[in-house]
Amino acid sequence: MDHYMTVGARDQAASVTFYDAALGAIGWARHADVAGWSCYSQGGSGDGIVLFVGAPFDGAEPSAGNGQMIGFLSPSREQVDAFHAAALKAGGTCAGAPGERARYGPGVYAAYVRDPSGNKMSAVHRG
Template sequence: DEGRVELALWLCKPFNGQPATAGNGSMVALAANSRAQVDAFHDVALVHGGSSEGAPGLRPCYGPDFYAAYVRDPDGNKLAAVCRAAG
């Protein structure tokens, strides 16, 4: 929907089992309208000094159409772009 804003707060243990820190266990996820936007997010992050934490792709553990990419910005913050639309 145009103008719709979706906010979610998930509290989880870090996947690697280590203590939560500013760069481990916290992340900002951005909604993407297409898988192409997720791909572009990942590419642009790498061009601008970020590092990959997970290449664009399906993550079936979150649902059959959960397509995401994970990066760290140059300061170490973890970011994700997520598209839930069918491919």
Template sequence: MIHHVSVGTNDLAASRRFYDAVLPIVGLLPLSAAADGLGYHCGQFHFSVQVPIDGRPATVGNGSHVAFAAENRAMVDRFHQAALANGGSSDGAPGLRPAYDAHYYGAFVRDPDGNKMEAVTYAAA
């Protein structure tokens, strides 16, 4: 089981606006906010957004993304809409991804720093 995932940011205020709007849709609630980072949780799982501790700019991992489980397609759609309304950009509109699985319904977004996030469900329409 994964305990936590952390992504870097160069603009904590923009990240807070984005993640405070997007993560509650998939069940992650705000846990903490500090001058150097934000924390969200759902049960034992934690997601954090941090200014890099080495003082260098945050960068995006090419080929990496974080996927959040959604209960249904409407939740995936709301995740995508909230991301776009709060400083994110689309990297794949909500829809079926039959190349992954016949029932795979997902949406891909980029946060304000360019980190790739996804909401996905296998639930029927």
């Protein structure tokens, strides 16, 4: 593991349900559960960038930062749509429906969601 991201979770079970579904739609999978944290990577290999989901180490309530977001590249528009649908079905909330995002450049197609703890995520396809 060279690069990683972390997000705090208020309810680990709800977060795992959300991330298993939403990230599964774009080819990511949970590859480990370690010391109360669930670990996700592309293809579930544990290689490359890893996302850790769990309770903050300081024991304080997790909070979502205003202006913070994690974006995941997606190989197709269909997978962006699937990410959004899976996230909503698994307890997430819509933060921007799938669609063209011309202000970010030609061919940018994205969807935005918030996980059960309020963390903002996106799936983006450039094509």
